[in-house]
Amino acid sequence: MNSCWISPSYFPQIKASILEPRTRIQPFSSKPDFPTEKIESFLPFNVNSITSTSNPFVKHCLKLRQNSSYRHFHGSVLVVGSTPIREIYSFQERVQERPITLDCLLVLDEAHIPEDLNLQSVRLVRISSTVMKKLSGLQSIDSIKMIALMKIPSTFHSVDDEFLEEDCSTWFKNAHRVLVLDGIQDPGNLGTLLRSAMAFGWGGAFLLPGCCDPFNEKALRASRGASFQLPLVSGDWLHLDALRNHYNMKILAAHPVNDQKPRRISRLTRDFADSLADSPLCVVLGSEGGGLSEKTKDASELVNIPMTGEFESLNVSVAGGILLYMLQPENHKDLSSG
Template structure:
């Protein structure tokens, strides 16, 4: 079996850029998913990768067959090339390049999560995963949030990126979008108890940064 062994291969270089440079992800409108579970989640959501790199000895045969059936370019690489492209110290042995999902902006959304200046990728991914599990209609990212397509966010999100719309917006845009819902802000010294809110009503919930809480514009 022939394997790609050059770090100068054009596709290898593209993956490395997408893994390490937010600007490259935005310009290319592409992201990298690592691991069998994330790739299968994306395939289940009808997302088709542009191509997939893999280590034959570490990748399940049924995943390769699934990709082959869709006509996806599936390319074997050496351990060195996989380590170069991977965002983790222990690569999972398979990664694919997908388009960043185009957000489907829901009309009349009644459950809106707004994240303000969330900087930790793991926290961002956890919030997205929780929002997807809770059937939130849309997640809106205010300015100064970490890139939602950061590799660590994607891992922590565990497929949430393909199960709910994620929008990035200014505070002016957020205010216009949330005109018809009750807006709540999570605050340790707030005067409304969580349990006192009727969450059956249309709402938007703002959660602020880990270190400083919600910013002035959110208030």
């Protein structure tokens, strides 16, 4: 059970507070939906392998994967799979002003550790296949060799009503292009949109009420680690209005033409996109079922994607990808600071 796999010389580099509950981050739900008595979240330093699913630390990790408010209460996320772990770790090593968020690596017995991961200051714990299946939530773990316990990154902000408008300047390093998600509940769609925003060089994403947690396991899988790379803000329209006023931003919202109310809807064309090239811009995408909220429709300039087919609308992640590509910042300086 306690056989040592990694040199004990690594352990003095680990702060005593590692894997203990962290400062509370305001959760997506203001009220915790888990029992007030805490599951033991501290793993004794003499434990280097875990074989039982009844281990208290395993229960803690499982709760992190399954429960959004529990994740944000502890400020920790369970990231499943080598690919997203390596992408997050590689990105954070390149962006040196951000500390590495990898606290603990749970590795399947006998699995090879990737050589490109610098793990000298990271705690490694070997786990059995039974524990791996439990924590990953997958029946087949052929492609799952490791799971990481990571801190929620400092680039995530959950805003309360006591904020000041000047706080907006700390949310995004570059606010020239910001993606706004209005009630996106499907984690696959949300993760895909964050990944697209990252790929097309957008400055960040703003999550209005009703969105799923960007650190949900399915959202993490779809985003391929973008939730840890792209600045994210969770807030409401009061906060979004403050951001818009602070940077004098224009707000567009994707919407099909067949609206019951007569509204002016612009067509997404190359000329239209070029006319907005120098304007700080928010682009809002609505929920999969209900579309845009009335507040969003009233506050935004509506835009639709021209289609020659007979379909009424596109999947939100597909429509979002088109908008993010067409309106991406190309060779622009950081206009948010000017």
